[in-house]
Amino acid sequence: MKRIIAQPLTAHAFAPFGEVLEAAGTPDKIINAGFCSRYHDRAQLDFGTDGRAGVSIFKAEPRTLPYRLDLLERHPDGSQAFIPMSMTEWLVIVATGDGPEPGAIHAFLAAPGQGINLRRGCWHGVLTPLHAPGLYAVVDRIGTTPNLEEFTLPDPVEVTASA
């Protein structure tokens, strides 16, 4: 089985797929009399012309590494942000390509405190927490279209952590 080693999640490495949502670097604004740093407007949200933003809560079962990947999906009509509600590592799987078939698969190990926003139409694996409780807030498109395409990999891939 082909093997992919999950890389550390960084804004630079993830840029082709979307944004990393984290309190990194210099805050854009200090608010609340100095008690709070605001890292402002960090996700390129895109819900098209007939969709709107919504906040949903996802509760997913934790997985273990190595992880067997056999399915990718994408949402052609909107971006999708995942915000972990626990300070735990989790696995992010994405693939290149805008067409009906995903291209090269990339895996990232998100550190505690890192969320992501997937660009509209970005191929990705399903939500894969590595620890309980597997709780995430999801900011994605609310609309009337199915907004889901799935692609079953002809050959499953094994995703591992770096040594």
Add this chain to the structure above:
Amino acid sequence: MKRIIAQPLTAHAFAPFGEVLEAAGTPDKIINAGFCSRYHDRAQLDFGTDGRAGVSIFKAEPRTLPYRLDLLERHPDGSQAFIPMSMTEWLVIVATGDGPEPGAIHAFLAAPGQGINLRRGCWHGVLTPLHAPGLYAVVDRIGTTPNLEEFTLPDPVEVTASA
């Protein structure tokens, strides 16, 4: 000093101020081949006609109870959702009233895994985590107006936990 005892955060008690964002009750949808529950579209987002949704990250210094409250604020042009990125209790302070002066003050102790969405214009205290890291994702209005009103309480209030 007047004292307010923080109450448990429940959807019912918080309804006058907005929504509790949590994985509670029956999920709206089971996705990802049974591995994930989706609690769908749980926040009444409202960014007016000339605003848009944005995701920002807030990092706030943890506070301790009893907490001395002397300032409330509100955002007249948009709702504001706070999603904790750690599984820790935190303090939510809100007040009734739609006018330029807040009415009755209410305090809630949010349990680990509970976020909130404040209705547009709802008077509230600044972000008050009770534990490190004080990391939150905030879904609020991105726009060109100041979108901030502040009210200094003539008499500070002490917020405590229940015994």
